[in-house]
Amino acid sequence: MTSNPLATNVTNKSTETASLLQAKNLGYSVAQDESPLVILHNLNLNIHSGEQLAILGPSGAGKSTLLALLAGLDTPTQGELLWRGKPFSSLDEDARAAVRAKEVGFIFQSFQLLPELSALENVMLPLELKGDPKAKEQAAEWLAKVGLSQRIKHRPSQLSGGEQQRVAIARAFVAQPQVLFADEPTGNLDVDNGRKVANLLFELKASTAQAMTLILVTHDRQLAQRCQRILQLEAGQLVAETST
Numbered sequence: 001m002t003s004n005p006l007a008t009n010v011t012n013k014s015t016e017t018a019s020l021l022q023a024k025n026l027g028y029s030v031a032q033d034e035s036p037l038v039i040l041h042n043l044n045l046n047i048h049s050g051e052q053l054a055i056l057g058p059s060g061a062g063k064s065t066l067l068a069l070l071a072g073l074d075t076p077t078q079g080e081l082l083w084r085g086k087p088f089s090s091l092d093e094d095a096r097a098a099v100r101a102k103e104v105g106f107i108f109q110s111f112q113l114l115p116e117l118s119a120l121e122n123v124m125l126p127l128e129l130k131g132d133p134k135a136k137e138q139a140a141e142w143l144a145k146v147g148l149s150q151r152i153k154h155r156p157s158q159l160s161g162g163e164q165q166r167v168a169i170a171r172a173f174v175a176q177p178q179v180l181f182a183d184e185p186t187g188n189l190d191v192d193n194g195r196k197v198a199n200l201l202f203e204l205k206a207s208t209a210q211a212m213t214l215i216l217v218t219h220d221r222q223l224a225q226r227c228q229r230i231l232q233l234e235a236g237q238l239v240a241e242t243s244t
Helices: 013-018 063-070 093-103 119-129 135-145 161-174 191-207
Strands: 002-004 019-030 037-048 052-056 078-083 104-108 179-183 213-218 229-234 237-243
Touching: 019 063, 037 063, 037 078, 037 213, 037 237, 052 063, 063 179, 063 213, 093 104, 104 161, 119 135, 119 161, 135 161, 161 179, 161 191
Parallel strands: 052 213, 052 229, 104 179, 179 213
Antiparallel strands: 002 237, 019 037, 019 078, 229 237
């Protein structure tokens, strides 16, 4: 295992060309009465197609804020984000949403399932938004892959936390996104269910035919070490990079 400090944040042309996502002097702050609250400061990083990247850090380090910026759910107050070498963070919300709808999947700590929909309907949703005529069949296939064939008619309130997260994983994978963002995917689960969900996530990632990029946000070092590369975030700054 090798470790490299990110103090210089050097970016060359070949790295820039190969990047799927590139952050340049990225920062985020919130206005306050006396002085801005700085959450992220002067981040420079490159994320490449097909890699498994973990963003590791304690609570309050800015991990979820960084994920929101990378996914275009929010916009930086400093610097810029490029997607495949083209401006991304400077696009309006509709344009960023169009990129997300086409290329991005999400798994959240709090599952984010719609309570009034069944497991099957929750997984169908991203395909229905695309007008896919085979949404029901594909959703059923992915629920089978996560071991929930017998639970497709159940609503989230009728499922355990581990089962809800498996539904969320099926929903994230069903549209075969180019990039999968996972924000503390085991954070609301007990140790046993957390391990099962983590195993499932990496097994499904390995089984996909395309080179899906996984960006995992976590405070769990063991989970982070299952990725190819770890970025250590502390107090809103990248302080170290580790290859596993």
